[in-house]
Amino acid sequence: MTSRNTSAQPEPQFKVHDHVVYPLQGVGEVVRIEEREFKGEGLLYYVIYIPVSDMTVMVPVHKAAEIGIRPIVSREEALEALDFISENPQAGPTDWKTRYQMNLDLLKKGSVMDIARVVRALYYRSKIKELPILERKLFDNALRILVDEISFALEISAKEVEARIFQQLEQESAPIEEEEEDLFEEEDEDLNFEEEDEEENGDDMEDADLDEEDDSEE
Known part of the structure; x- marks a missing residue:
């Protein structure tokens, strides 16, 4: 025994x-x-x-x-996050691959303000130029997580929260200006990076929990 x-x-x-x-x-x-x-x-x-x-x-x-x-954050913290996303973000890196990693790291940190920061930054980026595939996925995931938490914190429907988020995002009239070089990135290079990233790493957002389950069994 x-x-x-x-x-x-x-x-x-x-x-x-x-x-x-x-x-x-x-x-x-x-x-x-x-x-x-x-x-x-x-x-x-x-x-x-x-x-x-x-x-x-x-x-x-x-x-x-x-x-x-x-x-889950308090009602006050949820309202603070909603106010935060109405502010224009500062200019970020012009290289989208660097921006992607920075925003992914923020999303992994997981605070409601970090999540709101990712949503805000990528929303305004999309107003300047269409997001690459991976950044678009990152935005969609960050938005879903933010809607989910604020919905619970404020005890209102996810549909209403999403509408309020976009209302806040639209409050500022002009997005940040970027360096011209960002508008002329090599799209072929971007596409190759997306394909390599998906092949080597899979979808970070969807598979994160599986890695943690593996850790829990070691």
Whole structure:
């Protein structure tokens, strides 16, 4: 008979039925907290259901903060994010590949203001020039996550939140001006980068949770 290590486990920060934000994925509900044995040690896991993608993920309780699992923001913070996106962003890098990585890193950080910053920056970028495929996907994902969280925080429908976000985005009349070189980027080079990125890395936004599930089983 093997003995199980019963070393102290951190107390779960969240309870069953709490709503939390999962970076890159959106709002989920903690449907249960369960213990599983791994290498003779009992580990606690959050089982989180994310309705927008109809996906269930398991996150070790002791890794939740490291992964970025956090509570939904308050009503005041949600309204602050809505006000924030009505402001024109500062000019960013002219190289779209650099912009993409910067915005992806912000989305991975996962705060509501970081998400709002990505939505704002890419929206105004799209007013200057049509977004490359990967940036468009990034914008769509950031918008979905922002709508999802603000909808829960303000307790109003996602449709109403999305309408308010675009209303805020349209408040400023003129988008930022960019250097001319950005308007004459080599589109063939952009396309090649998109294809290589998708082949080598897959869709970062859709597969992020799978990487975390792998980590939880190691």
